[in-house]
Amino acid sequence: MLVRAVREGLGRVIIFIDFLTRPKKMQREGGEQGAVEDALRGLSLYQFYACPFCVKTRRALRRLNLPLEIRDAQHDATHRQELLRDGGAIKVPCLRIDEDGGTRWMYESNDIIAYLDHRFGVNVAPTI
DSSP, rough: HHHHHHHHHHHHHHHHHHHHHHOOOOOHHHHHHHHHHHHHHEEEEOOTTHHHHHHHHHHHHTTTTTTEEETTTTOOOHHHIIIIIIIIOOOOSSEEEEEEEEEEEEHHHHHHHHHHHHHHHHOOOOOO
């Protein structure tokens, strides 16, 4: 009981700090943002609201201006079962990638962020 209360309290502190320090959204031209949103149709993120690694991943989504579908695997039994049955584990964050007629499940916040940065980030050439 005490552990749960401490975990809940820490989760609320993490969410509050996230709210105060949110990154600025990447700006794209209208057509470019539309193309990004079309590409996001095959992606969904399974997460727990106050999980620090999920918060980290959601911050990257905000920074990259990626409004993809967020699925609550903590409180939604359907999403939780889908994550366990199809993904293999109830471990979050988990990015579901539906492409080329197949589905991939990507765990680990750093891997998810690297994938999103590579696919949707801005590549800036270094200046000399």
